[in-house]
Amino acid sequence: MRLSTSWMYQQSTSTMLSQQATLAATQNQVSTGKRINVASDDPAGAGQMVSLGxxxxxxxxxxxxxxxxxxxxxxxxxxxxxxxxxxxxxxxxxxxxxxxxxxxxxxxxxxxxxxxxxxxxxxxxxxxxxxxxxxxxxxxxxxxxxxxxxxxxxxxxxxxxxxxxxxxxxxxxxxxxxxxxxxxxxxAGNGSFTASAGIANTGTLVVGENTVSDPVAWNAASAASGGGYAISFGANGSWTAADANGNPVLDGSGNPVGGTYQDGGSISFNGLSISMSGTPAAGDTVNVKSGGTQDIFATLDNMIAALRSNGSSTDLSNSLNRQIESxxxxxxxxxxxxxxxxxxxxxxxxxxxxxxxxGVTYKDTLSGVRDVDVYTAISNLSSQSAALQASQQVFAQVKSMTLFNYIK
Incomplete structure (x- = not known):
C-alpha cells in the first residue's frame, strides 16, 4: 500500500490536535476542579447535575x-x-x-x-x-x-x-x-355560660366560681332551653329556676328543681354548678346565659369602671368576679x-x-458527579503532555524524511 507524504502529515497533525484537545480538557479539569464544565463533557452527568441543582x-x-x-x-x-x-x-x-x-x-x-x-x-x-x-x-x-x-x-x-x-x-x-x-x-364567662347576679338585687349575694359539672346533661338541657336560666330567691334562701321562656326547670322525675341555699354553698341543676356566698334577699335573682364573647379590652374596661364606680362591696365583687372569669x-x-x-x-x-x-447528601452526590479526582487528573495531565511531546518529536523526524534526502 502506498503512503503519501500528505497523508502522513495529515495523520500526524490530526493526532497532535486530538492530543492537544485532550490535554487542554484535562488542564481545565485541574484548574477548575470539575470533571464536567460543559454538557458535552458528560451529557448524562450534566443532566444529573441540573436535577441535583x-x-x-x-x-x-x-x-x-x-x-x-x-x-x-x-x-x-x-x-x-x-x-x-x-x-x-x-x-x-x-x-x-x-x-x-x-x-x-x-x-x-x-x-x-x-x-x-x-x-x-x-x-x-x-x-x-x-x-x-x-x-x-x-x-x-x-x-x-x-x-x-x-x-x-x-x-x-x-x-x-x-x-x-x-x-x-x-x-x-x-x-x-x-x-x-x-x-x-x-x-364569655367560664367558656360555656355566664352566671351573674341580678342588677336589682338588694341582698349580699355574691356569685363566685361556676362550672359545667356534667357536660352531657348541660348540653342536652341547653339545647332544650336555649341555654338561659333565671334563678329566683324567696324567703330564707329558698330558690327555684326557670328557663329562658319562663317555664319552671324540671328534674328527672318531672318535679320543679329548687331548694334552700346556704351561705357559701352552691346551686346545681341540668349539669351546671354555681358557687355563691352571702345572703340573698327575697326577690333577688341570678341570671345564667350561655354563649357570647367579650374581648379582653372590654374586660379591662369593665374592671376599671367597677373599681371607679364606688358601688357597694357586693356589687364590686360580683362585677370583678365576672371580669376575672373573662x-x-x-x-x-x-x-x-x-x-x-x-x-x-x-x-x-x-x-x-x-x-x-x-443538603450534605445532595452536595456529596453532586460533587461525585461534577468534580474531578485531582490526583487522577494530574496524573493524566502528565501522561498526556508526555504523549503530545512524543508525537511532536516523531512528526519533526517524519517531516524531514523525503525521497530527495534519500537520493542525497
Whole structure:
C-alpha cells in the first residue's frame, strides 16, 4: 500500500490536535476542579447535575422560608409571654380590688394601674415582626390592627386569616395568629355560660366560681332551653329556676328543681354548678346565659369602671368576679396559642434539620458527579503532555524524511 507524504502529515497533525484537545480538557479539569464544565463533557452527568441543582435550590428556599418563619413565630411567642404576664398582673389587681377594706382612693389607684396595663396590652397586640409586619393582623397589611376609638373602645382592623410559609413540598405552616381569635372573640364567662347576679338585687349575694359539672346533661338541657336560666330567691334562701321562656326547670322525675341555699354553698341543676356566698334577699335573682364573647379590652374596661364606680362591696365583687372569669378565658386562649406556636416551631426546626442532612447528601452526590479526582487528573495531565511531546518529536523526524534526502 502506498503512503503519501500528505497523508502522513495529515495523520500526524490530526493526532497532535486530538492530543492537544485532550490535554487542554484535562488542564481545565485541574484548574477548575470539575470533571464536567460543559454538557458535552458528560451529557448524562450534566443532566444529573441540573436535577441535583434544582433540588438544592428548592431546599435552600425552603430553609430560607423556615428561618423567616422561625423568627416571626419566636417573636410572636415572646410577645404572648409578655401578654400572659400582663394578664397575671391585671388578675392580681382585680383580686385585690375585691378586698372590702380598701378605700375609694385605693380602688381608684388600682383602676389607674389597670388603665396603664390596658394601654400596654394595645401596644403588645400591635407588635410587628422584624420586617415591620403586624403579628396579629392576619393577612392584612395594616400596621396597627387594634385601633382605639374616640371613646376608648378598641376595634380590630385586621382579618381572620393567617399567614402561611411553605417549608417543604406540600407542607405549609401558619406563621401568624389572627388577633380576632387571640384578643377579641373570647368566650364569655367560664367558656360555656355566664352566671351573674341580678342588677336589682338588694341582698349580699355574691356569685363566685361556676362550672359545667356534667357536660352531657348541660348540653342536652341547653339545647332544650336555649341555654338561659333565671334563678329566683324567696324567703330564707329558698330558690327555684326557670328557663329562658319562663317555664319552671324540671328534674328527672318531672318535679320543679329548687331548694334552700346556704351561705357559701352552691346551686346545681341540668349539669351546671354555681358557687355563691352571702345572703340573698327575697326577690333577688341570678341570671345564667350561655354563649357570647367579650374581648379582653372590654374586660379591662369593665374592671376599671367597677373599681371607679364606688358601688357597694357586693356589687364590686360580683362585677370583678365576672371580669376575672373573662380574663381567665383570655389567658387560656393565649396559653393554647403559645403551645400551638411551640409545636409549629418544633415542626419547622425538624424540617430544617432534615434539609441540612439532605443538603450534605445532595452536595456529596453532586460533587461525585461534577468534580474531578485531582490526583487522577494530574496524573493524566502528565501522561498526556508526555504523549503530545512524543508525537511532536516523531512528526519533526517524519517531516524531514523525503525521497530527495534519500537520493542525497
Amino acid at each position: 434544582h433540588i438544592l435550590a428548592a431546599n435552600g428556599q425552603y430553609s430560607s422560608n423556615i428561618d423567616s418563619a422561625n423568627t416571626r413565630l419566636s417573636t410572636e411567642q415572646t410577645t404572648l409571654s409578655s401578654v400572659g404576664n400582663l394578664l397575671d398582673s391585671a388578675r392580681s389587681t382585680a383580686l385585690q380590688g375585691i378586698n372590702g377594706v380598701l378605700s375609694s382612693s385605693d380602688r381608684a389607684g388600682m383602676a389607674t394601674q389597670l388603665s396603664q396595663l390596658r394601654e400596654q396590652l394595645v401596644q403588645m397586640a400591635n407588635t410587628s415582626d422584624s420586617n415591620g409586619n403586624a403579628l396579629f393582623a392576619g393577612t392584612s397589611t395594616t400596621a396597627a390592627p387594634f385601633v382605639q376609638g374616640a371613646g376608648g373602645s378598641v376595634s380590630y382592623a385586621g382579618n381572620d386569616s393567617v399567614l402561611m410559609a411553605a417549608v417543604g413540598p406540600g407542607l405549609k405552616v401558619p406563621t401568624s395568629d389572627a388577633g380576632s381569635a387571640v384578643f377579641m372573640n373570647i368566650p 380574663l381567665d378565658q383570655t389567658q387560656s386562649v393565649v396559653t393554647s396559642t403559645s403551645v400551638s406556636i411551640g409545636g409549629r416551631i418544633n415542626t419547622i426546626n425538624q424540617q430544617q434539620a432534615a434539609y441540612q442532612d439532605l
